[in-house]
Amino acid sequence: MNQTLQFYETLTAILLVMTQSSTISFQTLPNGLQIVHEAMPWLPSLSFNFLFPYGSATDPVQLEGSASVLSDWLYRGTQKLSSRDFSDTLDSLGVRRGGGSGKEYSNFSGSLLASSFKETLSLYKDMFQTPLLSDEEFASARNLALQELASLADNPTQQLFETLSLRYFASAHGNSSYGTEKGLTNLSPDLLRQDFGSRLSPNGAILSVAGGISWQEVLDTAKSLFADWQGPSPHLPEIKLGKSQQEHIFEESMQTQIGLAYESVAPGQLGWYENAIAMSVLSGGMGARLFSEIREKRGLVYSVVAASRTLKDFGYTLAYAGTSPDRANETLTVLLAELRNIAKGISSEELERARTGLLSQLVMQGESSGAKASALARDIFLLGEPREMAKLKEELLALTLKQVNGFLSAQPDPEFTILSLGSKALDEVLV
Amino acid sequence: MKISYQKQILKNGLTIIGEHNPYAQSFAAGYFVNTGSRDETPEVAGVSHFLEHMMFKGTPRRSAEDLNREFDEIGANNNAYTNEERTVYHATVVAERGPAMLDLLTDMMRPSLNQEDFDMEKQVILEEIAMYEDRPSFKVFESGNRAFFNQHPLGNSVLGTKTSISALSREQMKNYFDMRYAPNNMILAVSGNFDWEALIRQVTEQSLSWQAQESPRTFPTFYPTGGDKLEQDSKLKRAHVAFYAPGLSAQDDTRYAAFLLANCIGDSSGSRLYWALVDKGLVDSAYFYHDSNDGLGVYQGYLSAETEELERVKKIFIDTLLDVEASGLSNEEWERAQRKLATGLTLRAETPYGRLMALGPNYLYGNEYQSVDEVVEKIFATQLETAHTLLAEKPFSKLFSYTLKP
Numbered sequence: 091m092n093q094t095l096q097f098y099e100t101l102t103a104i105l106l107v108m109t110q111s112s113t114i115s116f117q118t119l120p121n122g123l124q125i126v127h128e129a130m131p132w133l134p135s136l137s138f139n140f141l142f143p144y145g146s147a148t149d150p151v152q153l154e155g156s157a158s159v160l161s162d163w164l165y166r167g168t169q170k171l172s173s174r175d176f177s178d179t180l181d182s183l184g185v186r187r188g189g190g191s192g193k194e195y196s197n198f199s200g201s202l203l204a205s206s207f208k209e210t211l212s213l214y215k216d217m218f219q220t221p222l223l224s225d226e227e228f229a230s231a232r233n234l235a236l237q238e239l240a241s242l243a244d245n246p247t248q249q250l251f252e253t254l255s256l257r258y259f260a261s262a263h264g265n266s267s268y269g270t271e272k273g274l275t276n277l278s279p280d281l282l283r284q285d286f287g288s289r290l291s292p293n294g295a296i297l298s299v300a301g302g303i304s305w306q307e308v309l310d311t312a313k314s315l316f317a318d319w320q321g322p323s324p325h326l327p328e329i330k331l332g333k334s335q336q337e338h339i340f341e342e343s344m345q346t347q348i349g350l351a352y353e354s355v356a357p358g359q360l361g362w363y364e365n366a367i368a369m370s371v372l373s374g375g376m377g378a379r380l381f382s383e384i385r386e387k388r389g390l391v392y393s394v395v396a397a398s399r400t401l402k403d404f405g406y407t408l409a410y411a412g413t414s415p416d417r418a419n420e421t422l423t424v425l426l427a428e429l430r431n432i433a434k435g436i437s438s439e440e441l442e443r444a445r446t447g448l449l450s451q452l453v454m455q456g457e458s459s460g461a462k463a464s465a466l467a468r469d470i471f472l473l474g475e476p477r478e479m480a481k482l483k484e485e486l487l488a489l490t491l492k493q494v495n496g497f498l499s500a501q502p503d504p505e506f507t508i509l510s511l512g513s514k515a516l517d518e519v520l521v
Numbered sequence: 522m523k524i525s526y527q528k529q530i531l532k533n534g535l536t537i538i539g540e541h542n543p544y545a546q547s548f549a550a551g552y553f554v555n556t557g558s559r560d561e562t563p564e565v566a567g568v569s570h571f572l573e574h575m576m577f578k579g580t581p582r583r584s585a586e587d588l589n590r591e592f593d594e595i596g597a598n599n600n601a602y603t604n605e606e607r608t609v610y611h612a613t614v615v616a617e618r619g620p621a622m623l624d625l626l627t628d629m630m631r632p633s634l635n636q637e638d639f640d641m642e643k644q645v646i647l648e649e650i651a652m653y654e655d656r657p658s659f660k661v662f663e664s665g666n667r668a669f670f671n672q673h674p675l676g677n678s679v680l681g682t683k684t685s686i687s688a689l690s691r692e693q694m695k696n697y698f699d700m701r702y703a704p705n706n707m708i709l710a711v712s713g714n715f716d717w718e719a720l721i722r723q724v725t726e727q728s729l730s731w732q733a734q735e736s737p738r739t740f741p742t743f744y745p746t747g748g749d750k751l752e753q754d755s756k757l758k759r760a761h762v763a764f765y766a767p768g769l770s771a772q773d774d775t776r777y778a779a780f781l782l783a784n785c786i787g788d789s790s791g792s793r794l795y796w797a798l799v800d801k802g803l804v805d806s807a808y809f810y811h812d813s814n815d816g817l818g819v820y821q822g823y824l825s826a827e828t829e830e831l832e833r834v835k836k837i838f839i840d841t842l843l844d845v846e847a848s849g850l851s852n853e854e855w856e857r858a859q860r861k862l863a864t865g866l867t868l869r870a871e872t873p874y875g876r877l878m879a880l881g882p883n884y885l886y887g888n889e890y891q892s893v894d895e896v897v898e899k900i901f902a903t904q905l906e907t908a909h910t911l912l913a914e915k916p917f918s919k920l921f922s923y924t925l926k927p
Binding site for chain 2: 132133134135137173174177178180181182183184185186187201202203229230231232233234235236237238240241243244245246342343344345374375376377378381382385386387388389390391392393412413414442443446447449450451453454456457458459460
């Protein structure tokens with residue numbers, strides 16, 4: 091244990107150095123745009139991420155899929171540059187684009203050499219404020235969305251999770267970001283232009299930047315480009331859950347896919363760190379319980395995993411296992427037993443391993459500008475403020491075994507939504 | 522302080538290379554073993570990959586549980602992968618935990634290979650094979666490789682088959698291990714923040730008993746298949762096509778021109794195929810890239826579309842390649858590709874792990890060490906004319922396609 095303590099001291103020292111050399115700055119402009127930055131002065135590169143609070147959960151009824159199509163449509167040119175020229179200009183600057191639409195928010199990210207930041211950001215400004223939004227590009231964006239939706243049919247795992255989400259949520263949070271065929275077909279350029287007006291707004295949006303650039307340069311650039319922009323405030327629907335249930339989808343496949351969803355802790359709420367520790371004990375490294383019990387000791391699966399999912403005021407856990415049809419019942423039984431068993435508590439060794447794992451992840455994540463930028467934006471969206479590394483570290487180090495186990499035993503028995511997909515139905519396990 | 526490179530070959534033949542980065546907080550290390558499915562005979566198809574799993578199953582010093590637990594205790598991100606020509610075991614930790622991680626990783630290189638663990642892990646491998654059976658975007662390359670490489674061992678499946686894995690014995694695996702995991706047939710590459718002298722001492726001591734020996738690899742003449750092949754599977758909903766054309770080996774100095782050429786044709790955004798197929802939503806995915814292997818290289822591509830549209834989109838895909846072959850590329854698109862590749866390299870080099878994954882394979886292919894800046898320079902120095910010289914040999918006129926459809 092002495093060695094462990096020593097290691098924490100070293101980790102603490104490293105995190106302290108990282109905290110000092112790379113402080114987080116955060117400011118909200120009068121129009122509601124939140125800007126957050128973390129310096130990584132040793133890097134020649136940087137990453138930025140624009141987060142807008144619209145996604146499949148805010149898709150209008152009968153227009154499911156509109157968030158994804160809108161995000162794609164925006165990339166297809168500005169009033170100054172055609173779709174082709176816009177893309178070529180970003181490529182000439184060496185900007186690697188990323189992003190997409192999730193349930194509650196959509197991202198537009200970029201990674202590049204720090205010297206091209208200003209020019210790149212001004213192209214993104216045009217994309218958000220004066221996009222082309224032509225009928226022709228709409229048709230292409232919708233076609234692509236329809237293709238991507240259709241491709242799920244040959245991807246059983248993805249199909250499983252899209253359907254599980256629909257069963258788990260009773261509210262629009264169950265919507266898939268792929269949309270539905272009907273929703274996509276119902277879309278029109280005019281409907282989506284209206285959508286654009288209400289969804290692309292600085293109000294509630296976040297710009298995060300991490301890498302080899304100063305806060306002052308980020309702030310000056312962002313102010314000069316976005317300070318005049320005005321727009322409505324976002325609205326996120328209330329979360330409603332479906333009933334706990336078990337269902338099977340018949341599909342000719344070699345493996346049976348098993349997915350589970352159940353409620354956990356909302357971001358920033360009491361028990362947040364305790365839950366993070368418990369998830370790490372269940373599914374953190376190769377020594378974690380699920381991997382050890384289901385794969386290592388029983389050889390039932392190649393892939394088994396459980397992970398936390400977060401929405402603005404809600405947290406849930408998704409678990410997955412893929413196995414042969416004749417071993418699916420046993421796999422589900424062991425998986426459920428392990429997920430329930432965590433309520434009985436964890437050992438002090440498990441706590442230390444999980445704590446070390448989480449602290450190490452923080453250090454390693456701190457080395458990549460892309461990982462940093464998306465974590466910064468997500469924290470602002472979920473918690474309303476950045477998480478200072480020092481505070482995070484302090485809270486993780488302060489957790490005692492008694493606290494974690496007290497939290498775990500006080501949790502109600504999880505109400506599972508279970509979905510399987512494969513050639514053979516599973517036994518009913520929810521009574 | 523700046524980035525520095527070091528190399529040492531131990532008495533037993535193990536080469537250790539390291540790129541030290543004084544700004545790094547983490548330490549990444551990997552054993553890169555020069556062995557993969559191309560080094561297998563048909564009787565042991567899939568043994569390289571199965572062995573990779575077995576390496577996690579314990580050593581004379583540690584049980585499988587100990588290994589997994591100890592990696593977790595030091596907060597390591599660790600994993601392994603196997604492909605046609607190498608098997609790689611890697612881990613990343615906070616620098617302070619470097620020696621402990623290296624002890625674990627090095628210990629793993631001399632595994633117990635117990636019968637009981639072998640029998641259990643066989644089940645896991647069979648599940649992995651079944652999992653990929655359900656993924657046509659993967660399966661089309663398994664079948665496509667076999668057909669395109671036409672008896673050449675680079676066409677061997679990494680996973681093996683249900684039959685070959687079921688029939689494989691522990692003794693066959695042990696023989697393969699003894700033949701291929703000699704210290705002179707692997708390297709240890711490290712990156713990030715570490716103490717070079719201490720590291721050399723530690724690994725020297727820990728690998729004292731390792732014996733060098735010959736681990737030959739064959740390089741038979743390659744006769745690529747041309748034309749089209751079709752496989753039908755009623756379970757499928759869409760069509761998946763893999764494309765192949767002969768390319769440049771990892772030892773060929775002009776390979777950067779092939780990387781850039783393939784990027785102009787088939788990068789995931791802003792490429793010829795992107796504008797011809799993806800932008801318009803004619804397919805859900807289409808890409809093309811160049812892969813350099815030991816002794817020979819290959820251009821590879823993929824598309825997935827509705828079955829009814831297959832002929833039309835396949836023609837667009839092939840015509841796009843033939844058009845580039847006939848008319849070449851513009852300076853503007855060449856420069857964009859140079860910029861994209863260079864930025865991508867710089868971004869991956871942000872982390873010691875990202876750097877490690879470039880250092881190891883490059884050395885295994887017998888190439889000299891190059892810093893990120895040197896590679897970036899090389900990319901910008903690569904002339905469009907070199908690509909046009911490659912195109913003059915008409916590689917895309919020899920295109921092979923493998924189609925998987927309902």
